[in-house]
Amino acid sequence: MHLNEFKPLIKTKISTTPYHLNLLSDEERVLAFKEAIKEKAKGTVYDIGAGCGILSILAVPYSDFIYAVEIDHTAAKHAKSNLESFDNVLVINKDAREVIFPEKANLIICEMLDTALIDEEQVPVLNSILKYLKKGGEVIPKKVLNGAEAIDMERENICYEDDEANEKPNYDVMSDFKIYSEIDFKNEIEENVETDLEFKISKKGSISGIKITTFTLLTDSLICGPTPMLNPPLLVPTEKINVDIGDIIKVKLIYKMGGGLDSIRTRIEKVS
Ligand SMILES: C[S@@+](CC[C@H](N)C(=O)[O-])C[C@H]1O[C@@H](n2cnc3c(N)ncnc32)[C@H](O)[C@@H]1O
Known part of the structure; x- marks a missing residue:
């Protein structure tokens, strides 16, 4: 069709x-x-x-x-x-x-997808019904990939890039982009995420947040990036630090998949 x-x-x-x-x-x-x-x-x-x-x-x-x-x-x-x-x-x-x-x-x-599966019930729901999948059966979507980059953001609260209720949030991308996790829906999913993200700074200025972007593999050959209603990128504020080109910074990112946006914690530090 x-x-x-x-x-x-x-x-x-x-x-x-x-x-x-x-x-x-x-x-x-x-x-x-x-x-x-x-x-x-x-x-x-x-x-x-x-x-x-x-x-x-x-x-x-x-x-x-x-x-x-x-x-x-x-x-x-x-x-x-x-x-x-x-x-x-x-x-x-x-x-x-x-x-x-x-x-x-x-x-x-x-x-039931939400960015990085944070504000989403899909994880506990899928974990509970995987026992009903036949051997060799399939799940749509098959996987999600989560990535992040360091940003300088204007807002001080967690917000989606496509914020329909308010003005679009302003931010500058300040680093490279790193894929930090891959979730395969055919396996039971560990809901608690704690990861250390390392970014190489590409602009002089300040870092005050990270942007999380999720890509959805509906099947092996069909990848869907963020769409207006599927995984709009999420902007998460951190403490503010000044940076120069070439600096390396580390952001500890903690959240619970299905735990909601309130479960997100960050800690930022300059490595070199
Ligand atoms: C993103 S919508 C998708 C709706 C539809 N499949 C579509 O593609 O347009 C997710 C749906 O999952 C439902 N939902 C959330 N938790 C559920 C649960 N535990 N059991 C059954 N449905 C649930 C919500 O009410 C919502 O209608």
Whole structure:
């Protein structure tokens, strides 16, 4: 389905909440998931965090049966109405961690991504349902890569780069970019992160934060960078230090995946 075919489908046929409509309007995100689903969906599929059911709709033609699980009552009601004409989908309005699935899955789709998985329930949810994945089964997304760079930022609070409610935050990139973690969703995920990031400074000035960027590998061959609704880069303030070109600085970054933005801690020091 090309985007031009997809657009009328959204406008005329899908009933949704305002939040899920924003998700649907992020065409890059939806089309990337559509490609991944076309490649991987077969047999029994779980759509975990199904929202208004869009990813289940995309999986219908390739799947024997889909369990679409959504915790939010209103979203689940929309999903039921959007999916009622398909006889191979069951919408379950429940916390996915409490569902006892009657059969194992060939594919688990779990679109609950937030930057570096910090403000996101996906980690505990996936950790609890991985036991239902068949041997050789797949998960969409497959992996995420998290990277960071040192910045000089104006705001003193943690904020997303795409801050729709306020003016876009101002910042200057001051260092190289480092990938610091790779998370494979087929393995149980350690939720607590504590990492030492080393940056080489490329500009004279001051460092007052780091920018975290997440890249999502939906499948081996399909990588999706930040989109408006998928992993917008996160700006995290640190103490302020002055730097010169060529300096090396170290930032200790601590957070809990699924623990929310309040779980983030940083400590910055100049190494040389
Ligand atoms: C980012 S939205 C994705 C919605 C939809 N899959 C889409 O792509 O448009 C994540 C959804 O996961 C749901 N969710 C969060 N925690 C959940 C849980 N423990 N069990 C089931 N659904 C959950 C949220 O209510 C939300 O609708």
